[in-house]
Amino acid sequence: MAEPLATGVDPYDTAELRRRVLAAWADAPARFREDANAEEDFALGGYRDRVVVELAQNAADAARRAGVPGRLLLSLDGHRLVAANTGAPLTAQGVESLATLRASTKRDGTEAGRFGVGFSAVAALGDDVTVDSAGAAVRFSADLARAAVAELLSGGDPSGLGAEVERRGGHVPMLRLPFPAEAAPDGARDDTVRGYDTVVSLTLRDDDARDRVRALLAGTGEALLLALPGLAEVRVLVDGAERVATRQEDGGEPVTTLREAEGTRTTRWRTLVRTGEFDPALLADRPTEERARTAWSLTWAVPVDDDGGPAPLPEDVDPVVHAPTPTDTGLDLPAVLIGTFPLGSDRRAVQPGPATDLLLTEAAEAYCALLRRFGAEAALELVPGTRVGGGHVDAGFRARVAGPLRTTPFLATETGAPVAPDEAVLLDTGGTALSAVLAELIPGLLPGRLNPRHPALAALRVHRIGAADIADLLADTDRPPSWWAGLYAALSAGADTDELGALPVPLADGRLVRGPRSLLVPEEDGASRIDAEALAALGVRLVHPEAVHPLLLRLGAVEAGPAAVLADARTEAAVRGSLDADDPEPLAEAVLDLVAASGTTAADAPWLAELALRDDEDGYSVAAELLVPGAPLAEVLSEDAPFGTVHADLVERHGTDVLRAVGALWEFTLVRAEDAALGGDVLDVFEEAPDALDEWADELLERVGDPELPPVVPELLCVADLDYVADDRWPRALEMLSRGALRAAVTDPARVLMPDGRVVDATSYTAWWLRTRALVGGSAPAELRAAEAEPALAGLYDEAPADIDPEFARALGVRTTLEELLADPDGPDDLLARLADPERHVDRPGLLRIWTALAGVDADLVTPPSRVRAVLGGSIVVADAEDAVVVDSPDLLPLLAERPLVLAAAPEDLAEVLDLELASETVEGDVPAGGVLRQVPAVADLFLDPEGEQPDRTYLHHAELVVDGVEVEWYAGGGVVHASTDEGLARALCWRTEQWGRRHLLAAALRDPDAAPLLLAEADLEQ
Known part of the structure; x- marks a missing residue:
């Protein structure tokens, strides 16, 4: 098979690599299709935006293999991206790994790049990439790859590979076909990459690829150095602008620095590392080569400030899981988690499964340990907050860390002792002063300087106690009074007083009571005015002087002035029970002194009249039953009056006014009751009801009609002890009653509020009683009349003495007018x-x-x-x-x-x-038959009012009218007018028309009708 055109020597034996790949494609076009699809998936999909990360991982691995600090250069100039790194050079095995998808040579699990596919990220950006390393170079080119396939097909295509290539539009997976390239001598390299061991050059495909690379480089910085500890430096050059991130160690902790045109930023990190071995069973769902790597590691890294507390993550460090480089799996924490998490084939997302579950559990425990490396307050900033949503890793971590966080003693108490959140106690109020006071009493109490609204404390479900809880916790606390004063001072700094109603308070007598309300607080200048022994005799609850604080007054305590002591319910109870005391003298002395100092009287506190006082026979009686020596009342009382006299010593020590103030008798006593209902037993409105009060109420009810609902007297004012006045002393008694406040009890009516809302004025009880029981000149007032009384009463009632003023006499029932007499319930009878x-x-x-x-x-x-x-x-x-x-x-x-x-x-x-x-x-009205029916003379119409009853027009005239055997002049019984004379007819007509006063005038007109004009004129003169 002929080689395609390529330049340079071939130290990596790329020809053999190409031969094997091309042969495989020729033999099985499906293999070509698989390789093409895989490269597209990686390059155009999962690895599309990971070129920087993948190049950095390769650089870190190279530095680790060489045992040197790794340096990485990332340079973008126009449409050319250069990545240069120090470290071990590219080997033949490395080239084979680059050209073989899913078959990395990094099998020991210690290197960042271990999947063998990361290099495919370059295919997403360009069609021509060269790797120049240690004097050798390899090139991957789309053009060269297509030419190699074309040359292969020129020799025949029995398997149909050509059809497969044509189906893909001529696209060939370029990374499967490496080509030799000419390496640049180190001295001949560009100054930018001189000194680096390996240089990767990539020609970017278009402007879109260039923009994507620019964006990736803009986010490259400290995160890479933290995730890839093999790197000590990352330089980024973009169109001449440089940014350099470096890493070094300080005390075993990493310190990263970012230098750019805008300035330099240094970040100190606190880390915690955990390592271990996977149980092979946990990797059963992972690919074969990954199952062979059982070692795992986790690193937590937190940026710290100059004080060693957590600092915000740098802007270029995303809150994601790093495995070891950033993934797309979010982890919303103020810390970076780097670990050997199982990833998907695109190395973007952490995959769920047993291995991930184990690592998350280990990460949760390690995170708790990390928090203990910070101060307690600083550690709170690292506590995960509550979060809705998030991915499976974020949610899984939060679920696993919640329990251990509550049992990890990373917090500190007010005394500095470590404490776990589930044993900690937080004050909801009071601040540092209160926590300092309570630290010794409440185990696990957190410092008061903590913000009780810190979200971490809520997330940790730290037990909180408020002011009411504090009051309950202190119920049985034995501490000196000064300690309590300090507690009150601390509570006053911000505690909710509404919750302190049960706050314990130490008393001067050594007791500890719940609740400040109504307690007496010693006045700063009042100690000399209120004797402690006197207060003890009264049984009042006095706050211990050393525990006094203004907070107690805010909570309802009152200053122990004389008036306040008297107003205390225990003082009242002591006075009410004073007659039964073994020795009433100290209590009497205390109350008399308080009354003298406060100006309080029995009118303000009626129970003062129950104070037991020594009498002139050296016994004791309540004040209301004792006369003050020289009292005017003594002049009017009968010999059988049940009153003693106050001992002269008490008068000498306290004076007449004080004794009168507590209810000792000087003149008649006024007693009051509010909202006295007249129905039922009205006597219950007074402890000792005045004489015949119920009779007065019954008469009043009868007068107002005795409604179904009882009428109410809003203020019932009565003069007591009137039934003890001697008969011959009433003039003097009435003189006393006619003056001052006593007079109003007689002259002012009792206002009665009716159920229907009406107000009725009635005779007061006192006036009612006096009308029939007092004596004026030997007679009851109701048996007398005033000198100016109505004449009709003159012969029926004796005249009252002239020295009683009219208003008072009228109130006493002295008769003045017939109308008033008949309005009196007893008047008509x-x-x-x-x-x-x-x-x-x-x-x-x-x-x-x-x-x-x-x-x-x-x-x-x-x-x-x-x-x-x-x-x-x-x-x-x-x-x-x-x-x-x-x-x-x-x-x-x-x-x-x-x-x-x-x-x-x-x-x-x-x-x-x-x-x-x-x-x-x-x-019977028997009229014998007879009589002549006559017309009433017309003259009668002149004298009878036409607007009144119309007169009869006819009548029966009798020469002699006899009714029931008696001769009469007229009779109108039975509806018929009978008359025998003109005078009789005139009377009948005027009676029937209800004009009885005109009978004589009409009679004259009937006798002499001609005189009618004169009579009418005379009548007009009468008008």
């Missing part, structure tokens, strides 16, 4: 009782005024009288109610000459109120 008393006097106008007013009273509020004041034969008499009748029509008066008559403007209403008969119900 009292008035009727006085009317039935023959000793009482009332004139005829007054009686008519009273009966008319009584007609307007609700009958349900009146007790029907047994005797009534009535008119009999022109005189006012007291008669039996069963004999009296209420006159409801004046035509009946002649028929009732023997009956006591009750006269009123509303007779039906009055009869119902008094339960009396009406006159019309007692007479």
Whole structure:
């Protein structure tokens, strides 16, 4: 077989290589097709953009074989790409490897390029490549390859190879056919490549190939040096612009430097290496030659800053798996993973399988070990964050590293001890000050300087504790008070006070209690004002002075001023139980001092009246049952009043005002209750209810109609102890009650809130009680009238003393007007009782005024009288109610000459109120037959109001009118007017038209119709 045209010697015996390939193609065109397809797959597919990486791997392997630092030059000038490297030269076996797809001579597994196909990447970019190494050269050329095949076919084509070549458009796999080339002597080489052992020259196919190479070279730098430790330098020249990446060792760790026109960048790396042997079973799914390489290795590399902490990856280092050069398999970590991962035939992606699973497990354990080589805080930056998506390698690594990371002690506690995340504790609040205080109490507590929101801490699921958890953890902690003050200071720096409600607090008495709310904090200047023994007697919870901090006040504690101590619930409880104490004296002294200092009184804190005080018999009684010596109240009390007197020593030490402030009696006591419901037992609104309070409530309920829901008195104000006033001391007692706050309890009405929202004013309890129980001149106030009272009351009620002012007298129930008297729940019955008393006097106008007013009273509020004041034969008499009748029509008066008559403007209403008969119900009204039907004289129309009731037009005239055997002038019973005289007819017409006042005028007109004009004129003058 003739050789195609080629130049140069043939030290690699390329002729034999070509002969074997061409023979194989001639014998089996399918082999030609397979080789052509493989070269296209590698060159145009999987290796299309890996020319730089593949050339770099070859350079690293050459340097390793030669045992020298590898240097690589990558130069692009126009359409010519040159890759020059130092190291072992290309051998005949190497040429055979380049020309034989999938049959690398690198079988020991120690070299980066081990698949024998990487060189095919050059075919993706050009059709002519020459390798010049150590005085020998080999060339791969598409033109030469086609010529060799053409020459082969010129000798005949029995197998049909030519048809296969034609089917491929004349394309021949050029890398399967090496040709000898003339090597350039070292001295004759271009200055750019002088000093390099091997030079690969590639003529780029077109502008597109040149642009792709330019882009690949732009991303070439430190990553190659890190992935290929056999390389110490990579120089990149692009159209005269140079960029140089170098690698050296410092303390066993790599340092890479990138120099370019924009400046120089140096990256220090921290690495961790793991090696081992695969169990052959794990490689069962790998190609045959790969199964023979059982050694594996892993390297983690992390860039570090000047402080030794993790730094960001250089921009030209992609977050992918390196095997050992970059793959397309993503690994989104702040570290570079380089390992002997199984790759696909295109060497782009890590292949899943048992070997990959093992390496990922080893990588996870190694990564945890790598984190321990950093400071705890720096290591957090390397913790993989949560991620959605990612490839199978990224997801597999994260799944495998999650558990070991939680059990690896790469963190450090506040005290500096190593701790694994699953045993660590993180404060959610408080910062460094709080963690320093709690470090000795909480094992595994991380430093407070850590950012509690760091995503790594969340990814590691570090146990967190907040302010509420801290409060619970410290519940039984035994520490000196000053330690607690330090804790509060630390918590105040940023803890959420809403979660500190149960924070323990040491007390002055040695106890540790939960929760600052309502605790008393000693005032800075208040120690001298509040005696510690006094506070102990009160049983209040006082914070230990050495534990005081403003945080406690923010959490609800209060400064232990006198008012605050008095407001404490324990002070109240102590006072309420003081009478049962073994020795009430210290407690009484403490409370009296606090009252004097604070100005608090029993009006502010009613329970102060329960303070046990020493009395003048050296016993003890509550303040509300003791009189202050010289008290005005003592002047009005009866001998059986159950009050003692405060011991004189207490008066001397504390003064009258302080004793009065705690409820010791000076004058009458005002007691208050809020929102007192009148339904049920109203006595429950007071611990000791005033006398007859329930009776007042019952009467009030009856007055307002006793609704289904109980009315409420928003503020019930009562004067207590009125039932202990001596009968002969009431003038003085009323004088006391008429002044100051006591007066309002008498004069101000009780406001009652009804269920329907209405507000009703009612007589106050105190006024109600005084009306019938107090004595004024020997009589109850309700039995008296004011001097200026309504005349109708003059003879029925005695006049009250003139020295009682009118407003106060009115509130006491002293009668002033008939209207007010009848508005009093007891008023109507009292008035009727006085009317039935023959000793009482009332004139005829007054009686008519009273009966008319009584007609307007609700009958349900009146007790029907047994005797009534009535008119009999022109005189006012007291008669039996069963004999009296209420006159409801004046035509009946002649028929009732023997009956006591009750006269009123509303007779039906009055009869119902008094339960009396009406006159019309007692007479038969028998009129004998007869009478002449007559027209009512027309003159009557002149005197009767046309807008009122229309008068009768006819009537029955009787010469003599007799009704029930009695001769009368008129009668209107039965709806018919009977009259025997003009006066009778006038009365009948005016009564029927409700114009009774015109009866005399009409009678005159009927007697003398001609006088009508004069009578009308006189009537006009009356108007």
